[in-house]
Amino acid sequence: MTETLHIIIAGGGEVGLGAARVLDDRGHNVTIIEPDPSRADYLSDAYVGTVIEGDAARPSVLAQANLERSDVVAALTDDEASNFAVCMAAQRMATVRTVLRTSAPPGEEYDAFVDGTVFPEAFGARAAANEITGAGVRAIEEIGGELGLEIVEVEVTEAAPAAGRSLQEVSFPRGSLIIADAAGGRIGGPDTVLEPGVRYLVAMEADVADEIMNLLRG
Secondary structure, rough: OOOEEEEEEEEOOOHHHHHHHHHHHOOOEEEEEEHHHHHHHHHHHHHOOOEEEEOOOOOOHHHHHHHOOOOEEEEEEOOOHHHHHHHHHHHHHOOEEEEEOOOOOOHHHHOOOOOOOEEEHHHHHHHHHHEEEEEOEEEEEEEEOOEEEEEEEEEEOOOOOOOOOOOOOOEEEEEEEEEEEOOOOOEEEOOEOOOOEEEEEEEEOOHHHHHHHHHHOO
């Protein structure tokens, strides 16, 4: 059973509220700190966690959220400087994991100061790319790293070289893995047949992406 975490989210905008909903669905305890009174009222009506009206960058407000009993502080406002201040204050006041929302792609700038960074715009760009490219291929997650590992959902076409063949019959390149069909019905194995019209989850390194697409899409 997953451990229930006590999480403080600084900033109740769309990013903060979205994260709170996901965390609440997963059974974690969430407290949102939001400075705007009307937004705080809206968050209270959303019933996704405890809502505190105030500026999370102020230690006195952070303390109201039972910081010492919390596991994580995620600063998710659209003000990067404020997010950094929240994380620094939290670390001085308690032993907690800190996550900072940045306005630029994650790099080394904050690595020495916080435990994790979030760059929501990357997910927005991914969603846009999914819509632009249309049906057939959908990016699920970009793991990153020096190999550019990515998880995508790919629909096998009728004309694809791999269509109708099992994984043991198709020579997929090193650096790729058929995880499962998109419905999650079964982990891919040697006898998994790649059915035309069916979507599959594929993990692949960047330098073999074209080869994978050629095998599954033709």
